[in-house]
Amino acid sequence: MPDxxxxxxxxxxxxxxxxxLTAALLSAGLLTFAAGCGSGSDTAxxxxxxxxxxxxxxxxxxxxxxxxxxxxxxGDTPPAxxxxxxxxxxxxxxxxxxxxxxxxxxGAVTTAQAFLATLTAEQKKAVLxxxxxxxxxxxxxxxxxxxNFKGRLGVRLGDLSAAQKxxxxxxxxxxxxxxxxxxxxxxxxxxDVLGQNETQYGEANYHIVLYGNPSADKPWTLQFGGxxxxxxVSLGGDVISVSPHFSGTQPVSFDLDGKTVRPLGEESDTVxxxxxxxxADQQTAAQLSGKFNDLVMGPSTDTGYPKQEGLSYTKLxxxxxxxxKNLIKDYVxxxxxAISDPILNLYTSQLDQTTISYSGTVTxxxxxxxxxxxxxRVWIEWLNTGASGLHYHTLYRDKQLDYGTGxx
Amino acid sequence: MARNLWLAGAVLVAFFVLAPAPAQAHDVxxxxxxxSATDTTVLIDAQIPLTGIxxxxxxxxxxxxxxxxxxxxxxxxxxxxxxxxxxxxxxxxWTVRVDGLTADRVQGRNTVHAALTAxxxxxxxxxxxxxxxxxxxxxxxxxxxxxSENDNGTIRLAGTITHYQPQLPLQRHTPLAHRxxxxxxxxxxxxxxxxxTDHQLFLCLVALGVARRKxxxxxxxxxxxLLTLGFTIGHSVSLALATLGWVTLPSRWVETAIAATIAxxxxxxxxPALPARTELAVTACFGLVHGFGFAxxxxxxxxxxxxxxxxxxxxxxxLEAAQLAALALVAIPLxxxxxxxxxxxVLAAAIAxxxxxxxxxxxxxxxxxxxxxxxxVLGTPERLALILLAGALFVLAVSATGRxxxxxxxxxxxxR
Numbered sequence: 001m002p003d004x005x006x007x008x009x010x011x012x013x014x015x016x017x018x019x020x021l022t023a024a025l026l027s028a029g030l031l032t033f034a035a036g037c038g039s040g041s042d043t044a045x046x047x048x049x050x051x052x053x054x055x056x057x058x059x060x061x062x063x064x065x066x067x068x069x070x071x072x073x074x075g076d077t078p079p080a081x082x083x084x085x086x087x088x089x090x091x092x093x094x095x096x097x098x099x100x101x102x103x104x105x106x107g108a109v110t111t112a113q114a115f116l117a118t119l120t121a122e123q124k125k126a127v128l129x130x131x132x133x134x135x136x137x138x139x140x141x142x143x144x145x146x147x148n149f150k151g152r153l154g155v156r157l158g159d160l161s162a163a164q165k166x167x168x169x170x171x172x173x174x175x176x177x178x179x180x181x182x183x184x185x186x187x188x189x190x191x192d193v194l195g196q197n198e199t200q201y202g203e204a205n206y207h208i209v210l211y212g213n214p215s216a217d218k219p220w221t222l223q224f225g226g227x228x229x230x231x232x233v234s235l236g237g238d239v240i241s242v243s244p245h246f247s248g249t250q251p252v253s254f255d256l257d258g259k260t261v262r263p264l265g266e267e268s269d270t271v272x273x274x275x276x277x278x279x280a281d282q283q284t285a286a287q288l289s290g291k292f293n294d295l296v297m298g299p300s301t302d303t304g305y306p307k308q309e310g311l312s313y314t315k316l317x318x319x320x321x322x323x324x325k326n327l328i329k330d331y332v333x334x335x336x337x338a339i340s341d342p343i344l345n346l347y348t349s350q351l352d353q354t355t356i357s358y359s360g361t362v363t364x365x366x367x368x369x370x371x372x373x374x375x376x377r378v379w380i381e382w383l384n385t386g387a388s389g390l391h392y393h394t395l396y397r398d399k400q401l402d403y404g405t406g407x408x
Numbered sequence: 409m410a411r412n413l414w415l416a417g418a419v420l421v422a423f424f425v426l427a428p429a430p431a432q433a434h435d436v437x438x439x440x441x442x443x444s445a446t447d448t449t450v451l452i453d454a455q456i457p458l459t460g461i462x463x464x465x466x467x468x469x470x471x472x473x474x475x476x477x478x479x480x481x482x483x484x485x486x487x488x489x490x491x492x493x494x495x496x497x498x499x500x501x502w503t504v505r506v507d508g509l510t511a512d513r514v515q516g517r518n519t520v521h522a523a524l525t526a527x528x529x530x531x532x533x534x535x536x537x538x539x540x541x542x543x544x545x546x547x548x549x550x551x552x553x554x555x556s557e558n559d560n561g562t563i564r565l566a567g568t569i570t571h572y573q574p575q576l577p578l579q580r581h582t583p584l585a586h587r588x589x590x591x592x593x594x595x596x597x598x599x600x601x602x603x604x605t606d607h608q609l610f611l612c613l614v615a616l617g618v619a620r621r622k623x624x625x626x627x628x629x630x631x632x633x634l635l636t637l638g639f640t641i642g643h644s645v646s647l648a649l650a651t652l653g654w655v656t657l658p659s660r661w662v663e664t665a666i667a668a669t670i671a672x673x674x675x676x677x678x679x680p681a682l683p684a685r686t687e688l689a690v691t692a693c694f695g696l697v698h699g700f701g702f703a704x705x706x707x708x709x710x711x712x713x714x715x716x717x718x719x720x721x722x723x724x725x726x727l728e729a730a731q732l733a734a735l736a737l738v739a740i741p742l743x744x745x746x747x748x749x750x751x752x753x754v755l756a757a758a759i760a761x762x763x764x765x766x767x768x769x770x771x772x773x774x775x776x777x778x779x780x781x782x783x784x785v786l787g788t789p790e791r792l793a794l795i796l797l798a799g800a801l802f803v804l805a806v807s808a809t810g811r812x813x814x815x816x817x818x819x820x821x822x823x824r
Contacts, residue, residue, distance in 0.1 A: 290549030
């Protein structure tokens with residue numbers, strides 16, 4: 001049976017030799033070309049949402065992870081970060097309280113510069129950002145540990161030499177009060193205890209970042225943070241700002257060198273008795289109608305403050321008022337008092353316009369208890385969270401002065 | 409652009425499937441919304457964490473998600489539907505319908521996956537719209553809702569909704585020119601076929617099988633046209649069924665089945681044994697299977713409901729165009745290869761080997777040592793055609809050197 005396909009070729013015999021050569025050369029050339037295409041251009045995905053497509057897929061911009069952790073619809077867990085659209089380069093002058101004591105500023109400049117001097121050029125590049133880069137500040141802190149939050153900047157303590165780490169902690173210490181510095185160290189110790197078998201927990205995973213070159217004349221921000229810790233202190237020029245300040249601790253109490261340590265001991269010894277002391281009438285006014293299992297103004301969610309609600313400071317007993325004042329002081333005075341006192345004085349002057357509110361059961365061992373102090377400027381949130389063993393998430397913010405610039 | 413659409417889809421799927429659960433349950437879980445616009449509707453794809461619903465409404469859905477969602481479907485539907493309010497600039501509210509409601513998992517957390525379709529009041533365009541969200545956030549004042557927009561395949565964060573900030577304007581992020589519509593979808597369908605090495609290999613095998621029958625050219629072309637049409641009808645039907653939400657199949661088994669159709673077709677192409685009519689029926693059935701695969705990718709784009717008919721049609725048109733273009737590219741090389749029984753067997757065996765590796769990979773979820781090589785070397789229809797052409801020329805060269813009767817040692821298979 002003659003094959004119609006082969007017939008025309010079978011009849012050609014004269015040019016066979018030449019064609020054979022040409023064909024061989026051609027096919028070799030084509031193969032080379034095809035292989036070249038393969039390695040040269042981008043890798044195509046397999047057809048549909050099958051396994052190979054998943055492996056090869058590279059998405060535009062990592063999806064809505066935004067500046068945060070990067071990933072698909074969500075980014076790895078936490079929060080897609082939406083930075084403020086406004087980019088203020090300085091806080092409204094009226095928002096910054098007057099202050100005179102400049103020794104703490106010059107001391108902080110010295111320690112921060114000393115820290116920078118210990119770094120390699122590469123590390124320095126990783127540590128230094130622009131003071132006016134509000135979006136970076138907003139999107140680089142979190143209560144989550146490093147594995148869950150990939151947005152942290154700067155250098156990790158664990159990547160520093162002993163001398164560099166000492167210099168980094170000295171820079172942090174110089175902008176905090178002794179009590180505030182001790183609290184941060186204790187929160188880091190708590191994390192050591194929490195994550196004894198996991199590398200993402202513990203002191204090594206805390207980061208230090210500088211926004212603006214430390215100087216007495218121009219504003220700069222020191223940011224220090226990791227799991228359950230976010231410190232922002234801004235100073236230089238005419239700026240003082242000591243927020244946002246996130247303090248959390250898990251466990252809430254642990255033994256260190258034979259002593260019991262409670263990083264948020266003083267604060268919890270004030271919050272829980274204060275809420276417990278509220279009368280039925282006070283409760284009615286102070287109770288928020290919603291439920292809370294997260295902070296409202298937590299990391300990556302600068303969505304704007306709620307309208308003020310709750311029980312007015314003026315409706316509190318003298319003892320309760322003292323507790324509220326002490327709580328505010330506990331938070332604000334974590335920063336070096338020379339810069340935090342003027343801010344604290346401002347909040348104290350606004351106490352009559354300040355409220356407290358709560359939701360759920362706010363006791364030492366209750367899950368999802370929520371407490372808030374809300375003033376014209378001061379904002380403090382407290383959450384008992386039980387998601388992974390009961391612990392505390394707490395936050396202090398200033399409605400006009402956060403990050404040294406405010407948000408708008 | 410269109411390629412991005414698929415990449416975005418793949419990344420979304422990959423992210424949802426592969427993202428590890430947090431080491432500790434620190435994250436209380438946020439609601440994730442992806443908003444897409446068609447010519448006439450706004451589609452909202454919502455992933456709501458069950459722990460969030462349980463906390464807000466004192467339910468216990470998280471314990472047994474699938475049956476809890478089935479049981480409380482109507483309650484969830486009204487909860488989600490009542491909380492989702494879209495408002496036109498004049499203040500008129502849209503009609504919101506909750507179409508699909510399934511148990512899902514996102515980042516190691518159980519979710520209810522809801523597909524919402526919002527239709528504007530008559531006479532209102534869809535360019536300006538304010539979205540208000542209330543499910544969970546009406547009760548849990550600390551719950552966050554991350555809203556993303558599907559801007560022609562690029563998924564980007566539009567903003568955060570909370571109890572205290574329940575509204576988000578959407579029009580800024582959904583420019584009319586970038587909506588998913590009939591006009592934009594052919595390019596997407598075309599690109600999708602281009603990216604699908606498995607569909608291309610299947611098509612090659614169909615063509616190879618036809619060429620092996622060694623009919624006269626006109627008959628060959630007619631036969632090829634008929635089989636391609638059968639395949640097209642098959643995948644159009646299943647694509648429609650799946651995209652409209654009438655049939656849902658687990659993508660893993662669909663993908664495995666697609667790979668299996670390729671392996672079976674490889675055997676058939678090497679030795680076309682089926683009667684012509686049975687062959688057509690089988691090809692159409694295989695088309696059905698491939699159509700579910702196309703739909704699986706569409707689903708990754710958060711598009712649902714009857715409003716998708718026009719985009720779906722556009723998508724299918726693009727797919728067909730790509731299919732014809734690919735056929736045009738590979739027809740001559742395959743025709744040449746089919747002249748040699750040995751070359752046909754080698755080619756079919758190579759494709760079968762690839763297909764079997766996919767079957768194993770997709771069914772067992774294991775790695776695949778040759779997948780990287782395959783997706784690189786056969787990454788586009790052009791590369792596939794080049795390799796086939798090289799093979800064809802090689803066959804030519806060999807057949808030209810040998811005995812006068814080299815071209816076919818095996819008798820041509822006859823229909824039985």
